[in-house]
Amino acid sequence: MRKILRVDVGSGTASFEDLPPDLVPYGGRALTSTLIAREVDPQADALGPDNKIVFASGLLAGTTAPNSSRISVGTKSPLTGGIKEANSGGQASGRLGRLGIAAIVVQGDPRGKKWVLHVSKDGARLDDGAPYWGKGNYDTADALREAYGPKVATIQVGPAGEYGMRNSSVATTDPEGRPARHAGRGGVGAVMGARGLKAIVVDDAGTQRPEIADPERFEKARKTLVEGLKTHPVTSQGLTNFGTAILVNIINEAGAFPTHNFHQGRFDRAEAISGETVHQNCEDRGGRRSHGCMTSCVVHCSNVYNDEAGEYITSGLEYETIWALGANCDNSDIDAIARMDRLCDDIGLDTIEMGDTFGVAMEGGLLPWGDAGRMIELFEEIRANTELGQKIGNGCGHAGKVFGVTHVPSVKNQGMPAYDPRGIKGIGVTYATSTMGADHTSGYAVATNVLGVGGSVDPLKAEGQCSLSQNLQEATAGFFDSTGLCLFLAFAGLDQPASLASIPEMISAMYGIESSVADVVALGSKVLEVERGFNRAAGLTEDDDRLPEFFGNEPLPPHNTVWDVPAEQLDQVCSWSPVIELG
Amino acid sequence: MIDVRMFATLPMRSATGRKEFQLEPRAGLTVRDVIEGEGLAKGEVHIIMINGQHGTLDSELSDGDRVGLFPPVGGG
Numbered sequence: 071m072r073k074i075l076r077v078d079v080g081s082g083t084a085s086f087e088d089l090p091p092d093l094v095p096y097g098g099r100a101l102t103s104t105l106i107a108r109e110v111d112p113q114a115d116a117l118g119p120d121n122k123i124v125f126a127s128g129l130l131a132g133t134t135a136p137n138s139s140r141i142s143v144g145t146k147s148p149l150t151g152g153i154k155e156a157n158s159g160g161q162a163s164g165r166l167g168r169l170g171i172a173a174i175v176v177q178g179d180p181r182g183k184k185w186v187l188h189v190s191k192d193g194a195r196l197d198d199g200a201p202y203w204g205k206g207n208y209d210t211a212d213a214l215r216e217a218y219g220p221k222v223a224t225i226q227v228g229p230a231g232e233y234g235m236r237n238s239s240v241a242t243t244d245p246e247g248r249p250a251r252h253a254g255r256g257g258v259g260a261v262m263g264a265r266g267l268k269a270i271v272v273d274d275a276g277t278q279r280p281e282i283a284d285p286e287r288f289e290k291a292r293k294t295l296v297e298g299l300k301t302h303p304v305t306s307q308g309l310t311n312f313g314t315a316i317l318v319n320i321i322n323e324a325g326a327f328p329t330h331n332f333h334q335g336r337f338d339r340a341e342a343i344s345g346e347t348v349h350q351n352c353e354d355r356g357g358r359r360s361h362g363c364m365t366s367c368v369v370h371c372s373n374v375y376n377d378e379a380g381e382y383i384t385s386g387l388e389y390e391t392i393w394a395l396g397a398n399c400d401n402s403d404i405d406a407i408a409r410m411d412r413l414c415d416d417i418g419l420d421t422i423e424m425g426d427t428f429g430v431a432m433e434g435g436l437l438p439w440g441d442a443g444r445m446i447e448l449f450e451e452i453r454a455n456t457e458l459g460q461k462i463g464n465g466c467g468h469a470g471k472v473f474g475v476t477h478v479p480s481v482k483n484q485g486m487p488a489y490d491p492r493g494i495k496g497i498g499v500t501y502a503t504s505t506m507g508a509d510h511t512s513g514y515a516v517a518t519n520v521l522g523v524g525g526s527v528d529p530l531k532a533e534g535q536c537s538l539s540q541n542l543q544e545a546t547a548g549f550f551d552s553t554g555l556c557l558f559l560a561f562a563g564l565d566q567p568a569s570l571a572s573i574p575e576m577i578s579a580m581y582g583i584e585s586s587v588a589d590v591v592a593l594g595s596k597v598l599e600v601e602r603g604f605n606r607a608a609g610l611t612e613d614d615d616r617l618p619e620f621f622g623n624e625p626l627p628p629h630n631t632v633w634d635v636p637a638e639q640l641d642q643v644c645s646w647s648p649v650i651e652l653g
Numbered sequence: 654m655i656d657v658r659m660f661a662t663l664p665m666r667s668a669t670g671r672k673e674f675q676l677e678p679r680a681g682l683t684v685r686d687v688i689e690g691e692g693l694a695k696g697e698v699h700i701i702m703i704n705g706q707h708g709t710l711d712s713e714l715s716d717g718d719r720v721g722l723f724p725p726v727g728g729g
């Protein structure tokens with residue numbers, strides 16, 4: 071029986087309780103969002119004592135299922151003011167699965183105390199976190215391993231989270247112990263920091279894999295999925311060979327690669343920051359490509375990026391980061407981008423939000439376009455919590471207000487990822503209507519608009535985008551965010567019905583229930599419903615489901631298209647308030 | 654002239670190894686002709702972009718076109 075670990079940072083206690091019976095088949099985002107909706111007042115101050123933060127493992131965590139160790143971090147977001155689920159790879163979730171922990175709920179007012187939560191087969195306890203407070207993520211991870219043993223996995227916040235900055239992430243460690251995997255979006259790190267919780271140490275020594283009700287059935291389904299992943303060209307070649315940065319060239323070709331703070335759709339120096347360049351540098355400098363962010367991964371989209379002398383800079387140098395700190399800021403220095411990725415990981419900042427912030431700050435004149443040296447210096451302002459650091463550490467919306475810039479690419483105050491919605495309209499619908507704010511992962515219409523996966527819908531036309539986005543949002547919430555499976559399995563799942571069906575099959579086999587594809591989609595819709603309900607009660611309305619005005623007015627070169635998906639259609643995706651006709 | 658760019662694994666798999674080149678426009682020249690000209694096996698090219706929009710193997714090319722050819726790619 072999976073458990074909830076409830077941690078009170080006010081009383082310094084940690085205790086286990088059973089999952090409520092109706093939440094037994096819930097994991098990941100389904101669990102974080104349901105618990106937050108049940109236990110947190112939507113009107114609560116996100117950084118005040120009444121907010122909680124939930125860390126949930128996926129339904130298949132700790133099993134032999136491929137790519138099954140995503141961790142979901144849920145809370146009320148200090149960035150969007152709505153509900154938030156940010157997820158990340160790394161090792162922690164698989165270990166929580168082995169410990170039988172479905173979710174850790176952290177609550178209470180620490181009144182100045184600093185904590186480290188230690189979880190093992192012998193139980194859970196809060197230790198003094200003061201020795202780690204103020205350290206960057208890399209030093210923290212090293213110090214925690216020193217104190218708790220070389221094999222522990224950790225979940226932690228960097229200085230940005232400690233300061234309560236609205237751009238702050240939660241880091242998790244990868245198989246080599248590097249805190250390079252982040253639940254980045256929505257300022258979740260600030261909520262962990264506000265609880266006085268520097269880190270969670272997960273020690274799975276002496277544990278077994280979780281029990282499976284029908285091991286034979288599970289193994290059969292697992293094999294089907296692995297087979298699908300090993301044969302689909304995206305999950306067996308594209309992502310494996312080149313990582314996510316392979317998208318630089320194609321999104322640039324498609325004319326939807328946001329450049330110069332979303333003023334252009336193509337970057338003339340894209341080649342210098344492309345997946346091909348990253349791949350070459352990894353090979354030439356003794357880094358790694360085809361790296362897994364978790365041991366259960368069979369796709370391996372991650373990498374290890376070294377400098378010219380062969381010294382480690384960062385791991386998981388990804389498309390979004392390269393775009394954010396590169397093209398969006400007119401910067402084509404890939405090594406500088408890698409250094410900034412490391413700084414984001416160390417200080418605990420979301421790379422997308424940071425790149426959007428720099429774009430806005432450059433537009434406002436804080437620093438010259440493309441000045442990578444100055445960008446690197448400014449990270450130290452954030453680390454030191456200076457006034458200037460605060461101006462750029464609280465997201466692009468905040469920077470827009472501070473620097474008097476209205477050309478701010480955000481929805482619900484969350485910065486946009488690496489696809490311009492005028493050039494890929496399906497992802498624009500997801501940005502607008504996702505409960506999370508501008509988020510690409512919650513309904514990745516790019517696959518169908520540009521990559522030729524899961525069918526084909528013209529990216530430059532408004533037609534068909536709303537239903538595409540809605541279907542993807544429901545499927546993502548159900549199949550991936552709530553199971554703890556990596557979203558990249560969707561590339562196989564969208565084209566291979568057997569791979570998709572293997573997911574409910576594994577869940578059925580593990581829990582001794584009967585779950586179908588339709589059930590998982592229904593769960594996805596239910597999760598979205600719960601989240602919408604929370605957001606509505608928190609004060610968000612239809613007006614928050616809109617893209618910034620400039621997308622509708624300023625044509626984006628090279629296609630010179632504007633954002634033109636009608637508001638009435640967006641409102642159907644979200645179905646904010648079912649209209650009840652009376653009398 | 655027609656600008657052609659080959660991405661990711663395609664240059665390694667083609668007979669010429671070229672990444673970027675220009676072609677003389679001629680009547681009836683299709684994407685298929687370009688791919689065959691590079692000696693790429695059938696099915697290697699998964700995505701065809703012509704001037705930033707999706708094309709097909711049978712799309713005819715004209716002067717000034719920018720063609721991008723990709724194997725299966727994904728990410729996010």
Ligand code: SF4
Nearest residue numbers: 363367369370371556
């Ligand atoms: S495919 Fe990439 S993100 Fe997904 S589990 Fe593997 S390394 Fe992590």
